[in-house]
Amino acid sequence: MSIPSKVTDYMSQHETDFVRRLQEAVGIPSVSGDPASRPHVMEMAEWIKNELTTLGATVTLKDLGKQTLEGKEIQLPPAILASVGSDASKPTVLIYAHYDVQPAAKEDGWDTDPFKLTYDKDRDCYHGRGSTDDKGPLVGWINVLDAHVNTGTKLPVNIKFCLEGMEESGSVGLDKLIVEESQPGKFLNGVACVCISDNYWLNTSTPCLTYGLRGISCFELTISGPKWDLHSGVFGGTVYEPMTDLIALMSKLVTSQGKILVPGVYKSVPPVTEDEKKLYDALHYSIDDIDTAAGANIALSDDKVTVLMGRMREPSLSLHGIEGAFSGPGTKTVIPPSVTGKFSIRLVPNQTTKEIEELVEAYVTAEFEKLNSKSTMKIEHSESGEPWYTDPNHWNFKAAERATLAVYDKKPDYTREGGSIPIALSFSDALHVSVVLLPMGRGDDGAHSEKEKIDRSNYLKGTQLLGTYLWEVAKEVSKDVK
Ligand SMILES: [Zn+2]
CATH class of the missing domain: 3.30.70.360 (Alpha-Beta Plaits)
Structure with a gap:
């Protein structure tokens, strides 16, 4: 069964509420790298706990101990472990996102207050630290729950959330927790697949699914x-x-x-093969995309395949x-x-x-x-x-592909990312299940920069995408069983 129209209708009708929710999240300056901001990272964890609890999730804030930062010993932000549903007949999807952000100050060259989500009418996007990395996707998942709970729709899968507040500062403490919680009988044990929404489309118009990351x-x-x-x-x-x-x-x-x-x-x-080159050639990407994202004509080559290989392999x-x-x-x-x-x-x-x-x-x-x-x-x-690479033909990717087709009416690009999300490998190693990277934002979102933004349509359609993905996972798993 596909995502019920009452759920997607609810999403369309509550866009203003969804934007307000993101506004609240961006308004909390949860910068993990700055000891002075640590109370705000803690505040962010509480905010998420409250949102999830209100929507019926069972939430635990896992104490990860202390760290020494700039000579001071301070408390690490907790990992948020939350679950929705425990129906043994349904697959369990593990969702990862992070609630901390990179530092940001008006003096860095922001046109707007970085911790106030600001609508840009000309570009139809929202500026703000964390808007795309990674509060947009994180809040998107909360919106998905909201749309199911408030339309009285049972989720087609069980969900487990693993949300961290130290991603921008080396994910201190999380690896150990993942290994521990993956043991038999523990929180993460038994999940069917993992979904991470913490990267970007290759360009500004074609959704993508990512199956590899550099270390x-x-x-x-x-x-x-x-x-x-x-x-x-x-x-x-x-x-x-x-x-x-x-x-x-x-x-x-x-x-x-x-x-x-x-x-x-x-x-x-490994040496590149002609077949592999064809994969890069097929991607929706041009030298203009990289020049636009960089704000200058500075690509290392005029050949698209060379540039893509430079980033991906x-x-x-x-x-x-x-x-x-x-x-x-x-x-x-x-x-x-x-x-x-x-x-x-x-x-x-x-x-x-x-x-x-x-x-x-x-x-x-x-x-x-x-x-x-x-x-x-x-x-x-x-x-x-370490670098990470997974099988893009797994059903987890098929589910994400069908969700993309349903929401965007486009087949996604299959990409490898130049950046590093070490946690993808941690989940792969500890759980031995497929991990899909299903991004919400575009290639020009400017994560980590003073230009960070998320397009309004990416945020709202992205919420639909995440919700639809869950229904497609349920379909794929029931197919598997038959
Ligand atoms: Zn991120």
Whole structure:
């Protein structure tokens, strides 16, 4: 049975309520990376608990313990484990989303208050931190529950929610919880499939389903020399300068054309086949899409397949910043005593974070020795996550495809994402069931930036999409049984 029209009618009739609900969620500045905002992350968890409880879910806030952030020990936001229904004759769908957001301040260049969902009439979209990442989808699921409960419609599946408040800050504590809760008799055990709505369409017009993600290894490379700031007029030309060594090393990591220079990095990347190239060629994507999303004509190639492969199936290395370097306006003739270069590598299947970290460490150490500097070097890895790839022919994807067809009247693109959602792999490994990434937002949503938005139609149709998906899962599973 497909999603009943009384449910979709309810969704159409309650668009204003759904927008108001998203407005409330965006209004809570649940920035996980800033200790001062931690009470708001907690407030967000309570807000969700309240919404879900009102709609009949059984909700537990799981204490994940404490963390040390900026030298202070603070409480981690809880994982929200919630369930709706426990009918043994129905499949159970596990839904993951995150309720924390990236930092945002008006001074970063926002045109509007980042924590006030603001309608943009010209573009028919809503601006606000978390609008697309990931409060839009999270609230979309709540809307789905709302539409079923308030039309007296029984859900076709049981739902388990696993919602976290630390996704933007390394998902501290969640992996352990997933492993524990996947044991026999525990909360996550026995789910039929997993759905994550936390990525984006490839472009601005074609919905997609995602079956692969790149992993990530983050590095901090520190060069230290003098004990304190030195005056370049006094010490320039007389001492080894950490900044000079750091720039020399960072310039040896990657070329301007994006080729990684660390020897051995490409060793375990499978060669591309002609058949695989056809997959990328078939995707609805153009160089314009990437230039528009970047706000400048800066694609590495004019060939669509090359660009898509660069994002989906090739590793990449990006330089992010230098801590300790002078970065204010004007001139300051200082020699910084210690500087830390930050960079990361996005990994693809067959590469492992361990392998990549060892290769980078050996290479950077050897290159530093060649500099013959009296400064000292230290390389550390911070966050990391393995790449993920799953079978796009699984019934979980078929259900998502049919839901997309029903709501958008379009067959979705099947994509691999350049970003990393390590939790997809955690669920795959712990539960051994299919994980589908079913995004709500568009490729130009600007998650993490000062331009973050969600289109009104993506939010409202996205809510329909998530609801329809549940009904299609029920159909697929009953087919399976027959
Ligand atoms: Zn996200």
